[in-house]
Amino acid sequence: MSDDPGERAGFDRRRFLLLAGGGVVVALVGLGARFALKRDREFAYPEDLNAYLRIGKDGRVTVFSGKIEMGQGVMTSLAQMLAEELGVAVASVDLVMGDTKECPPDAGTFGSLTTRVFGPALREAGAKARSALLGLAAKRLGVPRTALAVDDGVVSVIGSPARRVTYGDLAGGAKILRVVDRRVTLRTAKEFTVIGQSVERLDGPAKVTGAAKYTGDLRRPGMLYARLLRPPMHGAMMVSLDTSAAERVPGARIVQHQGLIAVLHADPQGAEAAVRAIRSSWSEPATTVDSESIFDHLVAVGGEPNEIARHGDVEAAKARAPHLVKSVFHKGYVAHAPMEPHTALAEIKDGHATIWASTQTPFPTRDRVAKMLGMRRDAVRVITPFVGGGFGGKSAGQQVLEAARLAQLTGHPVMVEWTRDEEFFYDTFDPAAVVEVASAADPSGRLALWDYAVFGAGPRGAEPIYASPAQRIVSASSGPEIHPFAVGPWRAPGANMNVWARESQIDLMAAALGQDPLEFRLRNVVEPRLRRALEAVATAFGWQSGPAPSRRGQGIACNIDAGTCVATAAAVRVDAATGRVIVDRIVCAQDMGIVVNPEGAKMQIEGGLTMGLGYTLAEELHFRGGDILDRNFGTYQIPRFSWVPRIEAILLRNDALAPQGGGEPAITTTGAVVANAVFDAIGVRFYRLPMTAVRVKDALAAATKA
């Protein structure tokens, strides 16, 4: 127990816990639990700092986080945040991520929340641990804590550095047994030595040597590979089934259980041969909608829209407007297409289930598995190895349930690795969507009316960022019931649609008034941080003022997403012969508050903009009813080296603001900035994404005829 009077004061005996291991841990007093999201209160972050970190005898620090590493670099940025507050070197930090047994509960890795919401909880744990360790060191060294300094996990007496003790000696691998009821103060931007540094990614050596383990790289004794029989289309019902040929495949084992039909084999190619040998016939449902009719469908079934924002008299402004700009925008379904398909390995032994899964939501997945297996949730452990890309698509966990069920039925560890075909078929696509917007500006270029409705995508990115005296923004259903197959979150869900539509409309209005699109934005934008981002990107890009189309092929767009202000400019060319849009250069300026790892943040900006070229120029799922027609990269094209422009990412310093989101904001501007640049290049406005070469060529031909 502490003898430090400063730490004894305010000690609350009700929170005093005696642990079986002989240690005493006192939970922190008077701090509200943090929540990942309001709707996920069950995954509140714990108050006990020991839930977040452990210091070994050797001084190495292990951080526990329910977040997962899928490429976004949070393994490194979380280590930096902890290192900053605790006073250790980043190189001495190891991470355990996405393990439901070891890590504090977490709703999942999405929404650009890791740095914004888990970050402060982790920093606080680090600061409390540092305070507790200083108290222990003061006692050990016989000096007041104010006489101590910490450097790389070594506490020494200021002025006599030989009198020292390491964190490893103080903590000794045990929990930190210390009353820490003082409110700790997090370090400020001026004090930072680790936050704000472009620390090299901790996952680099493993990822360049092939040592990094993804779920599909794991093997367990007695493990079987499973392949499941899939319907030919969503909504199809099985009419007949003949597994006799599959049963004759040597080593194959057939499992049929409540509609699940699977073959298991010790060899993945054996499982594939057996599943191909299954004969089945299916009744196919009548085709309802397809890639072209989906837009009318979404508007027809959207139902009563929810109001997102409203003020002023919209109808009066509409009646008054001398020139009303009315537009309808369409965007199709887009796949997540991570390079690693959904994978899960399940093992059930002695009443405990262990699941290794490629998932963004280990804790909710654990709970679903427990419910399905009829087990207590503490008997189920989900472990998340490296995830080979997620983008929102690895939140549902169907493959985990399949592996767990088959492991329960067979008694073997079972690996389910979706094929690329299954990955496309069962993707939770970014929804197709429609935006209808009517707007007007006064002759000086100030917005007078903004009447905006989105169908199918949800409201993210539709919120007002421009001032208008009359404004109505509504969002009709984006729920699963209106789509012919599963949809779900896709990197900044809904925002890619809404920002493209909104920023296209803003450009349409500027063009109608003969005004420069940048100046039009600067005149109407509300948030000063966004104004600054626009000005910064214009300068860095070398924006040439004037109304579009200027035939130069320059475009601009901006947004506020996940707390981050982002402005993007692009230079494009259009090959008139083929219709191909060539993006030569993109410049993106971002105010994301304090930046934990600048190089990591730039990687996210570059990656987002690059990925965004897909939904902008090529990606659109083809389907007829429940029949998914794109099943691999032969027909579904994602961005390649030959598409990728020079990208310059600019981080605007803003140490007065806590870290904001970094994984999603940039991608929300890609569609808009390229569409606006294409308009500037050829004078054709596109109301449909993607702007495929065929569509651009057709539009050019139509424009020439007109």
Added chain:
Amino acid sequence: MMRALTFRLNGAERTLEVDDARSLLVVLRDDLGLTGAKYGCGVGYCAVCTVLLDDAPIRSCVTPVGAIDGHTVTTVEGLASGGVLHPLQQAFIDHGAFQCGYCTSGMLLGAVALLRSTPHPTREQMVQALDGHLCRCGAHQRILAAIESVAAQGAAAGEAR
């Protein structure tokens, strides 16, 4: 057909009794325990399964293992030697030329093959050589920068590894 294959794998002579129609990717990952090469599409579109057959980058998912008989196979696990990373591996770290890492093994081997055949590629040659390699995270421009830096180092050192 079962037969004994003799080949060099990451610098070591190997003999393997195997059904020669099996996919090289499956044999590497399941029979030989080398999981650096990944499954991505199963039909050769995405290149995350790329390994080197002699000096040529091949899509191991669509290559029957019989094709390696009498040849040399290099996987990502064979790029570092004596605990020292291959210059391209180091350059990928230095330039942050990966995010999720799932395509990285294939990218590295594609880049190794390029620099062996063309030690000082132009940007167009790099783009052309790697255009079949898909990366969903968008690390492309950093990958090109990493390769460029190694090509420049090679020029300085007067060698290509």
